[in-house]
Amino acid sequence: MRHAASVMNGSDPGAPGSPPPVLSFRHLLTDAVGTFLDEAGMSCAQTADSIGELIVTLSRYREEGAPLFPMAFMGDDLGQMLALLGGKDPIAIGIGPRSRATVQRALKQCAPLGQGRWWALYLLRVPEGFAYGVFRTDPFPLAESPLERLRRTEEAQAGVVGVLQLADNMLELRAGGGLCRHVYLSGARVEGASPPAVLNELAEAITDGVASASLERARGFFRRVLFEVMQSSHGALVAVLPRERAGSTLFVDGIILPRPLDIVALLDRYHADPTDSAATAVRATGQLLRGMMATDGITVLRADGCIVGYNIFVRHPESLAHQPSVVGGARRRTYEVLGAAVGTELTAAFIRSQDGDAACRRA
Template identity: 40%
Template sequence: MESLLSFRPALADRLAPLARALGLEPGVGTEVLVEAVVQVSSFHEEGFPLAPVVFIGRGLEELLQAVHGTHPVLLGSGVVSLECVRLALRSCAPLAEGRQWAIVLLVGEGQLQFGVFCTDRSPLRVTSFEALRTLPADAPPLVGITSLGERVVGVRGPGGANLFFDFSGTAHLESGSPMRVLADFVEAVTRDVPEPLRPQLRAFYYRIGVEVVSGAHGALVAVLDARAQAPDFLSDGLWLAEPLDLTALALRYEAEHGERDALGLIAYGSLYRRMIGMDGITVFDSRGRLLGYNCFIRQQVIGQPARKVVGGARRRAFEVLCGEVGHSLAAALYRSRDGAAECRRAPSQS
């Protein structure tokens, strides 16, 4: 007997409470959320994957205020339906690539308006998507949807809802969720930052981590314990004469909120992302300083991993780095080109 199995009923079951919180009509309202999640999981433009962020709410001003958004541009409207959702996302996704702009879907009285708005670009503040996590219980109901890697989608919603959907079928349970990968990386790279500035640098590195995890290229990052020397096998690379420390710049920006300092922090974030996107290993330390990039492990070391490894050179190098986690390294972050991500972090110190 022939049968067709679909994952949409399972998605609908998980997303129905969020649709109710938004005040959407049963059935079609849930399908709107399901369609948005499915579309975000597989956006491509001329063969290249896109990773837009989508926000769904009822009122534009309350949505912008909640996620620190500005400069909305409404682009169209129609009757709430799957066809309208597809049109909205197809029209807006290329505009929202790079996360400087986000897609907004406004639903109410059977109508759907769509457009884009500028996300919070403050380099030391949480992203617009993360801002949903900090909303009070009585805040207007909003839903955020974002890509967190190849065919992995994260959804935040009212009441602390925090869902992940893997459409690839290749997620590894030991790797944990993409948000856990991000959290471990951010915790390690800011572990020894002085406390008054630590929350701000956590936000800075979270922004970098999101783009690494959701990007279209592979990455390998080592976080050196600030009290340790770099392992000898990492000597082959481009090491800075002096560690690049953003503490003074960040402190001045926090005190004065000057445009020059803001642009400087944004530019450094872009520079770090480009370094991470290059071949080899990018090295930070647990005080949030950049030490080097384009680093490679000697072939003799890679040829002797601690355990049998399935994967290419980047995965084998990651396993070598993992052997140093808890010794000279505070963490190692791996992201494959096919979207798998993992972060090994040394146990927290008392």
Template identity: 30%
Template sequence: MVSFRDYLRECLNPLRSQLGSRFQGHDYLTEVILMMASYQEEGTDLFPVVFLADSMDHFKNHLGAREMVLVGEGQPCRETFIRAFKLCAPLAEDRLWAVYILLEEQGIRYGIFRSDSSPLSPSVFERLRGLKAPGTSIVGLTRLGGNFVEIRTSLGQHKYVNVASSDEDDYHPGQVIRDFVDSVCSDVSDSVRPLLKSFYQRFGMDVLHGSHGSLIAIIRKGEKIPEILEDGVPLNPPISIVASIEGIINGSDDRDAYLRLFSYGQLLRKLTWMDGITILDTEGCILAFNCFIKTSAYRAEDSIIGGARRRAYGHMQTSVPGVLAGCLYKSQDGHIEFKGDRCGLRSS
């Protein structure tokens, strides 16, 4: 009989074989992946980020780790990894802190480190996604959504593991968020786009990991809010994330400027937690929230789509041609989809 654990171990062997000697001979990765895939505390799904490396300098030099907080140490055995995860994971579920596991010659040390919390900086896992550093051995693990875990190494290798029964090709929450980010940042200048993408990548992951359902419409820059969505709260003037970013680029590099962006991120999360549709545009502006489709706009066939949020998501895709650039839907149980004019339907 072959267990899933055995199957997963075999799938990870090609990735593990390229890493340093301390990653060989012990099944570190399989154990952590299986714990992460369905991790909960008191019935609530949590989404910590975990990094393993064979040198403390790797955490600091390549991941920008700050304030390393040692939690414990032990022998390289299954019990130590379980203890490390159970003690550290609840402390790192907000992604401002990350779990580290340091593989040393005589044993293992583990703890948490603070990552760069600036809304304009790549998250610590985004740093790893862009890293290709021969001679290093860093492995990062992040739970994207549901039972879906992404594994990345500092050598540029990656693998996705879906512990659920869904087919992996149809279940890729990370790609859904990337398509959303591409759409909401599509009409900004090249000088601002990377920073705006960092802002919305962080926000998108918060939507993905949130316990609330969300529905976000992205309309093209310069277009008016469609009539069917006018039953809501427009922001006048809209909140321009780009203007705040440009203020920092042009020299307003002070504490208040960064706090303003951080506050906008927190506000946007709260807007999307409310009932109704949050409306953005392709320049990253926040235009309105708590919007509902007028009852008179629904067609007879819309009633068979599903719940209210799902029905609104389906209706918008066909009712505002030329205005809507994309729409992000997330159910309360974690299912997420994005439909955009550049990528078609992405779902998980």
């Protein structure tokens, strides 16, 4: 969904003392959301306007200066919504007219509760307007998120619409039956692959050598952990080695683990015997990977799902800094070095820049 400023309101800019013209794309967004709701079987002009407000507000949502990434869902039947999304223990917070102001109040009161995939925001269409609150979700790295469950819902008119910020100014508007729009706001770049597509590429590269019996578990784990990294405010670099490799001549500094950490073995152990101890190991490993990717340098993984090292640095050829085609700082130049090694030393390279752009290069 791409929008351009197209409406000019205000008096003649040449008239003395007249206010300046106003450019707005809001009506385009509302019209597009209205069409989306028609396809989802949830037509309503007030709902379209309110979801437009939800999209714009979530595009760079912050409380006390900290970015928040709540999942938000709208529907008509709370029981149906919870069954579809795997939600539990709903908590009613408030109610108000079907308006932008109610959406703003719902976010203010509920968004801080939705950090870390523990709780999601719901907006329920009722005769009085919107009733809103939160419901509990399962943040376990092997559990599908509510949005993942909505993505695989085959029924086109399932009665639920979800909104999630993918990165700054990039959002996903989703209903059942594969009905989806990616919304780009405030100059967000649209020429590259979408964040979910990039993360799928990276997750596939990391698990390319995983046995078929473990493959879906491993890919789901990496997709969910990597998505949380995408939502963070810092950049990240990942290099993926071929199977059985313990390092590369590219790496000149950093921390290589004495023994690669076999994530797939931890996931298989939990699958075979889902004890509290095995579940804790899975959660802790997800947090470990997120922490590694938050450090400076490159996180190094392997095509069999192992973590090899982190805080890794490579030597930049002097010629790279003078190439006009390389735009960006040290992280982007490092990605170019890694990308040039894909197909020889590496099987994949990934970058998430600090402004939210992401790219993955595979052999």
